Amino acid sequence: MKSYKNFLHLARNRYSVRAFDTRSVEMEKINHVLEVGRIAPSAANLQPWNFIVVKDEPYRSYVFEAYNRVWFRDAPVYLVLCADHNISWKRSDGKDHADIDLAIAADHMTLAAAELGLGTCWVCNFNPDRLKELLNIPSNFEPIVILPLGYPLDTGEPDRHETKRKQLKDIVKWNCF
Ligand SMILES: Cc1cc2nc3c(=O)[nH]c(=O)nc-3n(C[C@H](O)[C@H](O)[C@H](O)COP(=O)(O)O)c2cc1C
Numbered sequence: 001m002k003s004y005k006n007f008l009h010l011a012r013n014r015y016s017v018r019a020f021d022t023r024s025v026e027m028e029k030i031n032h033v034l035e036v037g038r039i040a041p042s043a044a045n046l047q048p049w050n051f052i053v054v055k056d057e058p059y060r061s062y063v064f065e066a067y068n069r070v071w072f073r074d075a076p077v078y079l080v081l082c083a084d085h086n087i088s089w090k091r092s093d094g095k096d097h098a099d100i101d102l103a104i105a106a107d108h109m110t111l112a113a114a115e116l117g118l119g120t121c122w123v124c125n126f127n128p129d130r131l132k133e134l135l136n137i138p139s140n141f142e143p144i145v146i147l148p149l150g151y152p153l154d155t156g157e158p159d160r161h162e163t164k165r166k167q168l169k170d171i172v173k174w175n176c177f
Pocket of ligand 1: 125126
């Protein structure tokens with residue numbers, strides 16, 4: 001477990017890891033990350049998610065087929081976070097909150113992983129139809145994000161929050177837009 005002064009420090013230290021050590025991740029660490037996802041808040045507490053933990057062949061190669069990038073291949077674990085559109089909360093105007101719920105769970109998990117010294121990267125640019133077919137995902141479920149999980153071999157750019165993020169003055173409005 002890495003030691004962070006506070007949440008801001010942890011959040012600043014998370015980054016998209018795109019180089020992984022192939023060594024396996026301890027089961028207790030995988031379970032810790034899953035538990036943090038489990039307790040995430042969701043609209044109307046409907047928890048419209050299933051988390052597929054992909055560690056073994058041939059399923060690893062199936063995930064790689066759906067997102068074919070060299071850096072992605074070495075991650076020892078893939079967490080495929082799926083939303084159940086049959087149970088997700090829909091607002092009166094029909095807006096489905098499944099994406100929001102899954103994003104919260106995923107964000108919890110990426111930060112928990114960072115606290116454990118593990119790396120993750122949000123991956124949404126995969127082939128959803130192929131992934132559904134290969135992992136036998138039921139039709140009412142949608143794979144929202146894949147989180148590769150493992151020990152990082154790269155490091156975050158130290159000044160990225162200054163150079164690659166908008167400044168508060170450009171994004172915050174007070175009282176009205
Ligand atoms: C919703 C979402 C989808 C993303 N999809 C991908 C992806 O498919 N492939 C990838 O390499 N990075 C992906 N990323 C990572 C972003 O590029 C990255 O978070 C952003 O550039 C900020 O960098 P940082 O995570 O290192 O702070 C995604 C991030 C988010 C939040």
